[in-house]
Amino acid sequence: MLKRKMIKNFGWPLKTAMRETEVTRLYPEVMMELPENERGIHELDATTCIGCASCARVCPNSCIEMVHFKFGNPLKNKKMQFPQIDFGRCMFCGLCVDECPVECLKMGKKVVMAGWERKDIVKSPDFLATKRFTAKEVADLEAEAKRVAAEKAVAAAAKKASAAKEAPAKEGAAKKPAKEGAAANGPAKKAAAEAKPKEGGAA
Amino acid sequence: MTNASEVLSSIQSAFPGAVLDSRVESDRRLWATIDSKKILDVCKHLSTKLNFDHYSGAAGVDWIARKEMEVVEIMASHGTHQVVAMLKVKTPRENPSVKSLTGLYWNANWYEREIWEMFGINFEGHPELWPLLLSDELMGAWPWRKDYKGYPDLTTGERAVKISTPEGYTEYHIPPTPAEVEAGTVVVERPKYPTLREREEKEIKSDSEMIMHLGPQHAMVPGPFLLDVLVEGERVHKAFLDLGYIHKGIEKIMENRSWLQGITYTDRMCYVASLSNNECYCGAVEKILGLEVPLRAQYIRVILEELSRIQSHLIGTGEFLTLIAGVGYAPWQYMIIDRENIISLIESVTGARLTHTFVRFGGVRNDLPAGFADQCKKVLPYMKSRTEEFIELFAQDPIYHKRMDGVGIIRPDDAKRMGVSGPPLRATGVAYDMRKEDPILVYPELDFKVVTGTKGDSADRIDVRLREMLESIHIIEQCLDRIPEGPIRTEVKVPKKVPAGEAYYRVEDPRGEMGMYVISDGGDKPYRVKVRGPFYATFQTLTPLLEGTYIADAVAIAGSMDGCPSEADR
Ligand code: SF4
Ligand code: SF4
Numbered sequence: 026m027l028k029r030k031m032i033k034n035f036g037w038p039l040k041t042a043m044r045e046t047e048v049t050r051l052y053p054e055v056m057m058e059l060p061e062n063e064r065g066i067h068e069l070d071a072t073t074c075i076g077c078a079s080c081a082r083v084c085p086n087s088c089i090e091m092v093h094f095k096f097g098n099p100l101k102n103k104k105m106q107f108p109q110i111d112f113g114r115c116m117f118c119g120l121c122v123d124e125c126p127v128e129c130l131k132m133g134k135k136v137v138m139a140g141w142e143r144k145d146i147v148k149s150p151d152f153l154a155t156k157r158f159t160a161k162e163v164a165d166l167e168a169e170a171k172r173v174a175a176e177k178a179v180a181a182a183a184k185k186a187s188a189a190k191e192a193p194a195k196e197g198a199a200k201k202p203a204k205e206g207a208a209a210n211g212p213a214k215k216a217a218a219e220a221k222p223k224e225g226g227a228a
Numbered sequence: 229m230t231n232a233s234e235v236l237s238s239i240q241s242a243f244p245g246a247v248l249d250s251r252v253e254s255d256r257r258l259w260a261t262i263d264s265k266k267i268l269d270v271c272k273h274l275s276t277k278l279n280f281d282h283y284s285g286a287a288g289v290d291w292i293a294r295k296e297m298e299v300v301e302i303m304a305s306h307g308t309h310q311v312v313a314m315l316k317v318k319t320p321r322e323n324p325s326v327k328s329l330t331g332l333y334w335n336a337n338w339y340e341r342e343i344w345e346m347f348g349i350n351f352e353g354h355p356e357l358w359p360l361l362l363s364d365e366l367m368g369a370w371p372w373r374k375d376y377k378g379y380p381d382l383t384t385g386e387r388a389v390k391i392s393t394p395e396g397y398t399e400y401h402i403p404p405t406p407a408e409v410e411a412g413t414v415v416v417e418r419p420k421y422p423t424l425r426e427r428e429e430k431e432i433k434s435d436s437e438m439i440m441h442l443g444p445q446h447a448m449v450p451g452p453f454l455l456d457v458l459v460e461g462e463r464v465h466k467a468f469l470d471l472g473y474i475h476k477g478i479e480k481i482m483e484n485r486s487w488l489q490g491i492t493y494t495d496r497m498c499y500v501a502s503l504s505n506n507e508c509y510c511g512a513v514e515k516i517l518g519l520e521v522p523l524r525a526q527y528i529r530v531i532l533e534e535l536s537r538i539q540s541h542l543i544g545t546g547e548f549l550t551l552i553a554g555v556g557y558a559p560w561q562y563m564i565i566d567r568e569n570i571i572s573l574i575e576s577v578t579g580a581r582l583t584h585t586f587v588r589f590g591g592v593r594n595d596l597p598a599g600f601a602d603q604c605k606k607v608l609p610y611m612k613s614r615t616e617e618f619i620e621l622f623a624q625d626p627i628y629h630k631r632m633d634g635v636g637i638i639r640p641d642d643a644k645r646m647g648v649s650g651p652p653l654r655a656t657g658v659a660y661d662m663r664k665e666d667p668i669l670v671y672p673e674l675d676f677k678v679v680t681g682t683k684g685d686s687a688d689r690i691d692v693r694l695r696e697m698l699e700s701i702h703i704i705e706q707c708l709d710r711i712p713e714g715p716i717r718t719e720v721k722v723p724k725k726v727p728a729g730e731a732y733y734r735v736e737d738p739r740g741e742m743g744m745y746v747i748s749d750g751g752d753k754p755y756r757v758k759v760r761g762p763f764y765a766t767f768q769t770l771t772p773l774l775e776g777t778y779i780a781d782a783v784a785i786a787g788s789m790d791g792c793p794s795e796a797d798r
Binding site for chain 2: 037041061063085116117120
């Protein structure tokens with residue numbers, strides 16, 4: 026009785042061994058199939074990132090640093106600051122992805138990132154960006170950005186000027202800030218004036 | 229059935245004036261501030277008259293602005309009623325001291341020791357106020373007080389003084405800076421207590437006895453802890469536990485992280501139970517915020533938590549088999565292969581294999597991917613047949629039974645008294661499961677049994693785990709049938725700052741009762757998070773359980789508890 030049961034149990038691995046398929050992963054020759062939702066290395070859409078640094082603020086490990094990167098959209102990202110991620114510290118929690126207001130940060134299926142030194146796994150926006158503008162597109166966008174900035178400055182100056190005109194009609198308390206505003210506008214106006222011819226030349 | 233207001237009025241009528249402040253949050257939660265002089269009497273009343281036979285833990289809170297400290301005793305019952313009483317005792321911040329409950333509840337020992345070493349709150353009448361998690365250097369620094377500034381600082385390396393000992397070793401001494409001494413971060417005066425070694429040596433009664441170390445690095449355990457056994461021949465006379473080898477101070481870290489960031493830390497308390505830890509923390513915060521979780525999200529959470537229970541039980545059982553070796557290695561491999569299927573299922577939803585950071589306040593991170601249900605329908609029946617096969621294998625193997633039957637028996641009364649929970653408790657025959665006791669999410673609508681054992685020995689604990697997997701599969705199948713369409717996150721915008729309040733939330737972790745006590749002071753970070761882990765409670769029972777057993781059984785007993793020192797240490 027005892028023996029029979031034991032033999033039955035010893036037979037079980039044999040039986041299963043015949044039935045099982047291969048389980049050893051053949052990495053790195055064959056990468057296992059990863060699901061769509063995989064949280065691997067980040068992918069940055071540099072054309073839409075607005076440089077708000079929300080991702081950097083929410084990261085529990087402070088592994089995101091905002092750095093300069095050329096091939097983004099200067100219209101939306103005025104200072105051209107993009108996230109750089111230190112994968113030595115990243116734990117792939119995905120909070121940065123959730124927090125991004127324009128959904129330009131994603132996590133993809135790439136997971137290989139080994140390097141010889143610590144600095145090798147600090148990945149710049151250049152590495153992360155899956156979508157980016159070409160140098161020419163960036164130049165065009167920059168020009169556009171300058172034009173928009175100039176227009177805005179002119180509009181603001183005009184508004185301030187009209188506000189300043191209206192100000193004397195109002196009470197004394199309101200006078201001071203309005204005047205200050207007008208004064209502050211002075212340099213801005215000048216800058217706008219300077220920007221305009223330049224832009225014209227570029228065009 | 230007793231509810232919270234009845235409990236409150238019973239205390240008030242028995243001890244007029246003892247309740248200084250109270251709040252009945254729901255039928256199941258009572259918050260009361262008890263006069264510190266009366267706490268022992270009130271607890272005695274609760275346990276003898278009102279069936280509060282489950283001392284679930286205690287938390288310390290440092291209210292630095294109010295210049296007082298608080299000890300919150302968490303009391304519940306093993307199924308007689310569902311009220312959880314959170315009894316607070318206040319004590320001034322200068323010389324904080326409260327009465328110890330160790331005389332009433334055996335398992336209060338560790339909880340109070342932890343509060344003592346972290347906050348410096350003295351427990352009058354506690355027999356063993358010795359450090360539990362902290363190392364000797366930090367004793368007396370009271371690191372979880374709010375005015376603790378950190379230790380050591382960044383200049384420590386520069387200040388280190390090299391000393392060569394007569395034996396030829398090199399040691400380093402790090403003198404504190406005057407600023408540190410002033411700030412109180414460096415311990416100038418340490419409390420007096422016997423070291424572990426002194427405690428052990430005191431117990432050696434004769435020449436034939438000796439101390440044997442199992443750990444901190446030992447094949448027996450998935451994480452480091454020190455188990456010293458005092459043996460005479462093959463017999464264990466006494467066991468000593470030393471933990472804290474991977475004390476990460478997660479509770480303190482979470483006080484310094486935003487509410488959202490805290491989720492990532494709950495993952496790391498125990499990686500095989502990370503989803504239920506997520507759930508526990510998020511559930512507590514949702515309670516404070518008063519958030520409703522959409523139905524679909526609730527189902528997703530249940531599905532994933534049950535999947536994670538299956539994979540946790542698989543690894544727990546498999547690991548146990550390697551510990552008792554002999555019968556073990558083949559099934560361990562098979563269990564790991566099967567577990568891979570489950571892990572892949574979870575990964576296809578969360579995108580991570582172990583540390584999921586998946587549950588969010590008021591919902592979940594991702595929806596189920598297309599084809600998830602089909603995949604489940606492929607994997608679950610297979611898992612079911614495999615689990616049934618495992619159960620049969622274990623049941624019929626005579627060698628296994630010769631080895632395991634009657635080893636490490638816990639009787640139901642002892643299990644209740646010692647505060648064990650999860651499979652070790654249910655193996656004794658006590659049907660105590662948070663999914664029934666303190667139902668959350670959609671669990672009340674689902675049909676499942678609480679699996680119990682009869683003997684409470686090691687074999688039973690394994691059997692309970694295996695049969696629980698079948699129940700989990702049953703739960704997931706129901707969920708997949710019923711899951712509605714809809715949003716996966718609440719429409720309400722989750723604020724960055726959580727309004728002031730507190731909540732205690734319990735979930736059934738694969739290892740038992742996991743509870744989190746979260747306090748908010750209205751800021752963007754938690755004021756205090758207390759984690760009441762299941763293995764911490766089970767761990768504590770190991771020392772009495774090992775007394776009188778054979779050395780060879782020590783491993784079988786400890787292994788059958790499915791330990792996770794990482795979660796016990798936090
Ligand atoms: S995944 Fe998490 S840890 Fe990594 S960069 Fe994003 S927020 Fe930071
Ligand atoms: S990636 Fe998203 S969150 Fe980060 S800076 Fe760009 S827009 Fe902001």
